[in-house]
Amino acid sequence: MVIRDAKRDSLIGRSVPRVEDRPLLSGQGSFLDDLELPSPLHVVFVRSQVAHGVIREIDVEEARCAPGIVAVYTAADLVDLPDLVTPLEAGIFSPPRPLLARDRVRFVGEPVAVVVAESPYLGEDAAALVSVEIDPLPVVHDIAGALDAASPPLHEQAGDEGNVVFERLICNGDPDAAFAAAAHVIERTFHHPRLTAAPMEPRGAAAYREDGGVTIWCSTQFPHNLRRIARELFGIEQVRVRCPDIGGGFGMKGVNYPEELLTAWLALRLDRPVKWVEDRVENLLSSTHAREMDVQVRAAADAAGTLLALDVDAVCDTGAYGTYPLGHILEVLGVAGMAPGPYRLRNLRARVRSVSTNKCPSGAYRGVGLPVATFVHERVMDVLASETGIDRAELRRRNMVTAGEMPYTSITNQRYDSGDYPAALATALELIGYDTWEADKRAAAERGQLIGLGISSYVEWTGTNSKMFQARGMSAVNGFDGCHMELDQDGLLTLWTTLPSIGQGTATTFAQLAAETIGVEFTGVRVVQSDTGASEIDGTGTGASRSANIGAGAIQLAGTELRQRLLDDAAERLEMAVADLALDEGVVTARGVPAVTLSVAELAKAADPERYRVSREFDPEHVLFAYATHACRVSVDPETGGITVLDYVVAEDCGRVVNPAIVEGQTQGAIAQGIGGAIYEDLHYDDAGQPQSASFMDYLLPTACEVPHARIHHMELPVPDSATGSKGMAEGGTVAAPAALANAVSDALGAEFNSLPLTPERLWSAARARPQRVG
CATH class of the missing domain: 3.90.1170.50 (Aldehyde oxidase/xanthine dehydrogenase, a/b hammerhead)
Incomplete structure (x- = not known):
């Protein structure tokens, strides 16, 4: 954990205003x-x-x-x-x-x-x-065409596999025996559309x-x-x-x-x-697209609703080429790795494939595989609840990994480090008013209103380390990150990291972490955009919710070393032991003798500039897993097929929150993107491989009018394996929202929606097919 003295309240956990905002809002940014x-x-x-x-x-x-x-x-x-x-x-x-x-x-x-x-x-x-x-x-324009052996190979070097450029089979436990013994077996096909990140810049x-x-x-x-x-x-x-x-990146x-x-x-x-x-x-x-995927799933449960087995067959349309340095395997590996979600599972068969088509290459986009995995396992939970007659919240609760089982290694070898998944579920249900839901729904029906409630629980990896990238076979990705910091002669600290700020507020949070670790004033820290010439450190970059864990870990390593050098030099000048000194707000003081002080600026002026230049890299031992439950209420207009989100709540745990306002903004923004992928967005190609979404007239993005203000509860449970007490959290809203909305709309219309986006045409047709009330 961060070392600090007790002179002032901690900077960590405070909604310090973003230092980035003034120059950006006043037109002084330099893009x-x-x-x-x-x-x-x-x-x-x-x-x-x-x-x-x-x-x-x-x-x-x-x-x-x-x-x-x-x-x-x-x-x-x-x-x-x-x-x-x-x-x-x-x-x-x-x-x-x-x-x-x-x-x-x-x-x-x-x-x-x-x-x-x-x-x-x-x-x-x-x-x-x-x-x-x-x-x-001839054009290969979709997944079915890519799997057709008669289609022309887009890359002859792929050999006999044709347009299947990656395939992996994972089989753990005895899924066949589990299916044979199951009281309930369901089988469904799910589809996630092709999306683009659409950054402002x-x-x-x-x-x-x-x-x-x-x-x-x-x-x-x-x-x-x-x-x-x-x-x-x-x-x-x-x-x-x-x-x-x-101006934004999102992968x-x-x-x-x-x-x-x-x-x-x-x-x-x-x-x-x-x-x-x-x-x-x-x-x-x-620019890279993302996510287009078809997933066939069989799920087995016993009479009590215990999840026994999953059989998953996922195919991802990765476009014409892979992308450097992530390749064309990232999306499907994410689906395979997180197929169980936050639930206990001991029998799994997962076949995942990437196929080439005549479309723009696919790459990373906020969540990378996890939104599809969550969409699948959360729809499966609702379908199983209907099949078994067990309440959907209760079914989730019965199958969730508990706090007492942590750290828990999933059947796909993901080490869930810490947390309380059932507590997140219970909190979200309380916030959304689940206890009164059935009565509220009946009352709405009396008014002629179709409303539905959706639940989406997930767990996601954050701060992926070098071990994880190596295990995926991605040797071009370091998996670690670095920080370089230096004090100038006035005692002002300049900080570089290998993780560029892409609008998410890291200039503020990194300054908070550095000031807290070293003991200097927050206003005396300047965070500069990434520059490979700043030092010899290397790193991966911004993505996969790395900043709060790996970036912060590098800052803590470098800051702790710089703090120690300052205290050592102060001890020598004051002729005192280091243990008798405190450093806070840029001033070294003698414990019990407040009149004896020495400022960081005085130390910097007297030292060789190299003395206070420190670079460190950080590669955590463990990947950390954040988690949450999202729940929402929606209304569906039967005359137009339009969806209105009436309420949206989140109960999440990303460990210690560095800056609540920034975490709130990240979650709200991610939910907006999740809503876009669930309801509005679809990069469609015709049979000739011609894109049909070449402008924002055709590729619909949600606006402020369509995005609700989510109510967010932070659990902040201890994270033993985190250097700073924090987990990443920036992708959770995008991961969870599509499943929550699909479940809510399915509930409202009494029909299954296993394919996204939830277009007005599909909802209008489903509303028309509903049995009409008499009297």
Whole structure:
């Protein structure tokens, strides 16, 4: 735990106002497109309008002669640059991805040429002059097509498996015997749609030569991974990656793209600063998508409702390529790993597959696999409750892992470290008014109103460490993170980490943690965006709820060392023992002799600057598992199929809450994204592989009018395995909300909704099919 003296109240647990907000709200933020470079060139990509085909010719001559054009390149000009190939566990095929399409295109939006111009407008004009001749090939447009042995293979290197590019079978216990002995067996098919993260700021990169190498500014969540792959591709050591302000990421910016690497290559090739800024159409077409998955499930229970076995067959549409550094296995492994959820299970068979289609590649998006796993196990719980005649809350309670069983190792070898799952369920039920629900529903029916209540309990991994990434076969991901801090001559602390801030408030929470650990004033801590040139530390980046555990752990290690150096130096100057000194609010005092003081600023002025520069990396021994129960009440309009969320509650445990206001904001925002994925969002492609959602006119996002204000209860139970007492929590709302809403709508309409999104057409049809009340 954090070491501190007792002079003032702890900074931890206080809703300190976000230090990021004033510059952002007053227009003083500096995002990628705000970077001022000397005489920059601008990059525009020419993208395929065909989903699948052989490239016959790319004619760039007219574009090269256009006004203001410096260069136009195709794959033929990149002979020295290898394809992007994500290293994965031996035996797993990793589709190679060319930086520019070579010989063949595999999705609409794939870059086939790059135009470099004196202005972005001249670049757009010239890009329209590039002529691309493509002979169309048959299109694999969905999961069924990818599983069809008659479909053309998108990657011949995959061999006999065709378009199944990853398959794994997990079988633990004796599921066949459990099904044979079961009193109840259900079988259902679930579908989750294709989504996009839709950050406020799309992607972007800028680059220029510096110190014999290249400096890359990038709106990325994984700057150190970008440095690593750039070094490998370009064959140079001197690569520096810096992050500006980042307008959201949600996982989309947690992978490294061809466009970012080509921007850096162009700066080296042309010896001029270059900049690329993605527009919204490009973002929807070619920034990673997520989640599209079909899951077939059989579940067995005994007469008392005890869950006996699950048989899961999940197939994920991962698009045309894998993504660096996560590959194409992350989503389905998440579904397999968390299929049991917070429930006891001793018999499981899980077959998971990733398939290639002619769609934009899929990558990480808030939750990564866990929203699908939770959607499945929470719908299964409601269906089993109906089948057995047992109350749905009681059925969950009977099967939940209890506090006395912690730490609990699930059948998929996930070590649930700590917590009280039944307590979260009980708290959420109390908040939502479950005891009065049946009476409330009858009263609503008398008024002609259709209302429903949904429950969603989940457990999620947070702060994934190096062991977990290695176990997944993802050798390109470090799994650890780092912190560098230094005091200047005025005693002000500057802090860098390998985890960029993407809008979630880490400049505030990291400053709280550093000030608390060291004993300096909160206002004297400045948290700077990630910069691989700040020190020699390495790391993974922002994602998978890593900041509150791994980032904070690195800060605590570095801060504890810096604190010790300050106390050692103060002891020498004051000729006292370290044990007789206290350090708080930037001042060292002698215990029992308050007149004897020495400020941190005085110590900093007298010391060699290197004395107070500390870097540390942190890789936790254990992954931590946060959990919650969400519950909601909804109303469904039978005339329109519209859904209104009447009430939404959360009972969650992420351990010690560093800043309640920021945790609240993260949970509310995640719920909004979960609502979007449940009700509104669907990236649809037609049979020709043409995207049908190329703007926000077609890809619907929830607005403030559709998002309720959730009531959130924090349990804050002890977390023995956390360096700081905290678990991550940023993804829980996205994980739980789709299941809660599907269960609520199913309850309201008396029909099963096992496929998302919950469109008005489907709900209207279900409302029409309901038996009409007489009299």
